[in-house]
Amino acid sequence: MKFENILADINGFGRFQKMIIVISFIGRFTLPCHFMLNNFVAAVPSHQCDISSLDDGGIFKNLSQAERLVVSIPFQDGSPSSCRMFVELQYHLLLSSSNMTDAPTVPCQNGWVYDNSTFKSTVTSQWDLVCDSRGKNKATATIFFVGVMFGAISFGSLSDRFGRRIVLLVSYVSGMLFAVASAFSTTYVMFAVLRFFTGFCITGIVIVSTVLSVEWVDIEHRKLVGVIDSLSWTFGNVVFAAIAYFVTDWRFLIVSVTSPLALAIITWRWMPESARWLIANGKLEQAQMYLKKCASMNQTEESTHTLTTEILSTIVVTKKRDRPYSYFDLIRTPKMRKLVLRTGTLWFCIAATFYGISFNITGFGLNIYLTHFTYGLIELPAKVSVYYVLDKIGRRSTEVGTLLLAGMCLGINIVIPKGINLWRLTPKLWVMLTVVAVIGKGFSSASFATVVLYSSELYPTVVRQNGMGYNSFMARFGVAMSPLILLLDEVWKELPQLVLCSMAVLGGIVARTLSETRNRCLPETIEDIEQNSE
Numbered sequence: 315m316k317f318e319n320i321l322a323d324i325n326g327f328g329r330f331q332k333m334i335i336v337i338s339f340i341g342r343f344t345l346p347c348h349f350m351l352n353n354f355v356a357a358v359p360s361h362q363c364d365i366s367s368l369d370d371g372g373i374f375k376n377l378s379q380a381e382r383l384v385v386s387i388p389f390q391d392g393s394p395s396s397c398r399m400f401v402e403l404q405y406h407l408l409l410s411s412s413n414m415t416d417a418p419t420v421p422c423q424n425g426w427v428y429d430n431s432t433f434k435s436t437v438t439s440q441w442d443l444v445c446d447s448r449g450k451n452k453a454t455a456t457i458f459f460v461g462v463m464f465g466a467i468s469f470g471s472l473s474d475r476f477g478r479r480i481v482l483l484v485s486y487v488s489g490m491l492f493a494v495a496s497a498f499s500t501t502y503v504m505f506a507v508l509r510f511f512t513g514f515c516i517t518g519i520v521i522v523s524t525v526l527s528v529e530w531v532d533i534e535h536r537k538l539v540g541v542i543d544s545l546s547w548t549f550g551n552v553v554f555a556a557i558a559y560f561v562t563d564w565r566f567l568i569v570s571v572t573s574p575l576a577l578a579i580i581t582w583r584w585m586p587e588s589a590r591w592l593i594a595n596g597k598l599e600q601a602q603m604y605l606k607k608c609a610s611m612n613q614t615e616e617s618t619h620t621l622t623t624e625i626l627s628t629i630v631v632t633k634k635r636d637r638p639y640s641y642f643d644l645i646r647t648p649k650m651r652k653l654v655l656r657t658g659t660l661w662f663c664i665a666a667t668f669y670g671i672s673f674n675i676t677g678f679g680l681n682i683y684l685t686h687f688t689y690g691l692i693e694l695p696a697k698v699s700v701y702y703v704l705d706k707i708g709r710r711s712t713e714v715g716t717l718l719l720a721g722m723c724l725g726i727n728i729v730i731p732k733g734i735n736l737w738r739l740t741p742k743l744w745v746m747l748t749v750v751a752v753i754g755k756g757f758s759s760a761s762f763a764t765v766v767l768y769s770s771e772l773y774p775t776v777v778r779q780n781g782m783g784y785n786s787f788m789a790r791f792g793v794a795m796s797p798l799i800l801l802l803d804e805v806w807k808e809l810p811q812l813v814l815c816s817m818a819v820l821g822g823i824v825a826r827t828l829s830e831t832r833n834r835c836l837p838e839t840i841e842d843i844e845q846n847s848e
């Protein structure tokens with residue numbers, strides 16, 4: 315007997331399942347905010363050397379601010395240098411129409427002055443993470459996602475061992491505590507450490523809530539749940555642009571985007587444990603209790619007479635049902651090894667492509683808030699479209715198609731001529747570049763929405779959370795690589811786009827080798843995977 319038969323009797327998409335979706339939506343709202351937080355809290359405001367303390371006996375202090383800049387800081391492309399100042403004041407430049415000079419310069423000696431017109435404060439201005447220390451600025455995002463990587467592995471294993479529900483609460487509470495604590499950091503090192511643990515803890519929310527939602531719905535509505543879970547990410551991204559616009563202090567911004575977790579903790583009391591997981595682990599009485607609650611809320615109490623422990627015990631047929639499963643089980647058998655290799659590669663490619671585009675938030679001449687809002691908004695039609703095509707052409711074809719189309723958009727951007735002077739003469743090229751980039755972001759977002767649902771359907775119940783934890787680890791590895799890929803523009807300006815395009819195409823090729831899961835029951839055991847002829 316299949317678990318889907320039980321769900322069909324008690325309604326696999328009633329009020330009970332909708333309650334789970336709503337509770338998950340609340341907790342997932344904060345995830346995109348924290349994942350993209352570095353774009354704002356570590357933004358680099360316009361800055362220049364602090365010259366307020368300079369004086370040579372009286373002449374300097376009588377100059378206007380503009381004149382002080384001319385004689386103390388070299389100009390580059392009409393703007394004062396961000397990182398260097400003259401060794402000696404160059405008064406002769408006041409008589410010249412050009413700021414060009416061969417006078418020796420040194421790094422800023424007295425710190426920096428920052429433009430606060432866009433951001434009241436950032437971690438960059440807080441600890442002077444500019445010029446020679448700009449590597450620390452880049453490291454804040456990497457440190458966070460390294461935490462996410464290890465959190466994915468840890469929470470995936472914990473969830474398969476101790477259950478979805480309790481691990482979700484642990485993720486809620488610990489993620490909120492570390493995030494709020496990071497807002498009160500007094501040193502850069504303290505901030506970096508707390509951001510690592512924030513990433514480690516909140517990643518449990520995404521992998522646990524997604525699997526928990528999918529395991530409670532019937533086959534017909536799995537795609538809807540997958541898309542709704544993904545839309546919570548889109549909603550968070552769009553709203554985050556507005557929150558960041560009004561909250562320009564980095565400490566208050568972190569607290570603001572973390573606060574929804576308090577509501578998630580309150581609503582957790584109504585979140586049920588996964589009946590699939592309970593049955594797979596031999597906890598039949600608890601599974602029976604939650605299934606009866608589901609039947610009662612869905613008003614199908616007449617079907618509860620079939621919810622006996624004897625019937626439930628026939629759902630999973632395995633010799634060692636009560637043994638603990640680990641990540642080793644993902645590679646213990648041949649077909650599972652192939653599945654792990656393929657999905658891991660797929661998640662890495664998708665994440666690197668998606669975040670490679672998302673982190674390039676200042677590349678189109680628009681202000682940072684409008685770019686982030688546009689990037690978030692394009693995800694809405696992309697994911698709604700996914701909902702309509704998942705059942706028409708299948709999960710595999712949707713994944714392959716969206717990745718190849720994303721790669722095509724990245725390829726088009728490589729051949730579009732660039733350069734400030736060229737854009738001034740032909741502004742249509744600038745518009746074309748922006749439109750193609752936004753559309754590419756939409757396709758990459760659609761591929762991400764698809765792969766979460768697709769992967770949860772490919773892995774068997776007994777190791778599904780371990781599998782999703784591993785996939786999430788590979789995705790965060792791809793995210794951590796994205797900033798490094800963008801730095802390749804120092805070798806060749808189009809190299810980052812070429813690498814991202816290649817990854818999208820590789821992901822599409824790998825996705826083509828996976829099994830189709832449309833209208834199929836979820837596999838329950840590893841034996842189900844090994845016996846599958848496809």
